[in-house]
Amino acid sequence: xxxxxxxxxxxxxxxxxxxxxxxxxxxxxxxxxxxxxxxxxxxxxxxxxxxxxxxxxxxxxxxxxxxxxxxxxxxxxxxxxxxxxxxxxxxxxxxxxxxxxxxxxxxxxxxxxxxxxxxxxxxxxxxxxxxxxxxxxxxxxxxxxxxxxxxxxxxxxxxxxxxxxxxxxxxxxxxxxxxxxxxxxxxxxxxxxxxxxxxxxxxxxxxxxxxx
Numbered sequence: 001x002x003x004x005x006x007x008x009x010x011x012x013x014x015x016x017x018x019x020x021x022x023x024x025x026x027x028x029x030x031x032x033x034x035x036x037x038x039x040x041x042x043x044x045x046x047x048x049x050x051x052x053x054x055x056x057x058x059x060x061x062x063x064x065x066x067x068x069x070x071x072x073x074x075x076x077x078x079x080x081x082x083x084x085x086x087x088x089x090x091x092x093x094x095x096x097x098x099x100x101x102x103x104x105x106x107x108x109x110x111x112x113x114x115x116x117x118x119x120x121x122x123x124x125x126x127x128x129x130x131x132x133x134x135x136x137x138x139x140x141x142x143x144x145x146x147x148x149x150x151x152x153x154x155x156x157x158x159x160x161x162x163x164x165x166x167x168x169x170x171x172x173x174x175x176x177x178x179x180x181x182x183x184x185x186x187x188x189x190x191x192x193x194x195x196x197x198x199x200x201x202x203x204x205x206x207x208x209x210x211x212x
Contacts, residue, residue, distance in 0.1 A: 043196075062098035062164065073098070073163055077111055077127060078174035083146030084109070084127060088166075093174040094127060097167045101140045101159030106130050109166035110142070110157075118155045125163055128153060 055068050061075040079092045087109070088094060096111045104110055107130065114124040131152060132143035141156040 061095070061167075064098075067098070075164075077125065079127060079169075080123065080174075081146075083148050084129070085148040087147055088127065088169060089171065091172040091175040093170045094166055095168045095170075096127075096164040098164040099162070101142075101162055104130060104133070104142065104162060104165060106133055110144070111163040111166065112142070112144070112157045113161045113163065115155050115158060115161055118153075122153075126153075127166060 058068050058073075058075055059065075063073060063075065067073045075096050075098075077094050077096055079088045079090055079094060082090050094111075099110075109127060109129050111125050111127045113119070114122045114126055126144075128144040128146050130142050131145045134141050134143070134156075140159040142159075142162065143152055144155075144157055145152045
């Protein structure tokens with residue numbers, strides 16, 4: 001048994017010689033597989049932490065389990081127009097808390113899905129201020145307006161279209177989100193992910209760590 005251990009130790013520590021006369025210690029295939037598995041596991045854990053944190057924020061902001069699973073709503077929205085200046089500027093990242101219609105009052109800034117057929121002409125969801133709250137046939141509606149617009153919006157927002165109320169913002173950080181959602185941003189993300197897996201292989205080749 002002691003001879004076997006000695007031989008195993010000798011094999012793993014033997015130094016090989018390359019054509020240029022330099023030495024390197026070759027790594028066993030099992031060690032490389034183990035490193036790759038650790039790398040994949042690390043990426044998986046990071047993704048799980050990100051999604052878990054995001055789901056926790058959604059729940060804390062009043063979104064239910066269905067909202068989290070469906071992905072239809074988000075507590076984070078990016079302002080992509082100048083209609084709410086100077087309160088909200090283009091590129092601001094705003095935080096939206098889920099609120100029922102009865103908790104929304106005139107003067108509140110709300111995020112909502114633009115009702116049909118106006119959703120074909122206007123961006124949805126939209127973040128505007130409530131200027132009037134009315135009730136028709138037992139249904140609550142909201143008239144909205146952008147602070148920087150000359151007139152009210154053409155539509156009346158039914159209560160079911162209200163996502164939530166604006167609670168805060170991070171100025172201009174939304175530009176990053178806008179870029180990442182663009183084709184160039186998605187291409188950049190894909191490239192970085194590919195490089196993160198390919199780079200260790202080329203790094204080993206440069207150091208002579210790969211088997212000849």
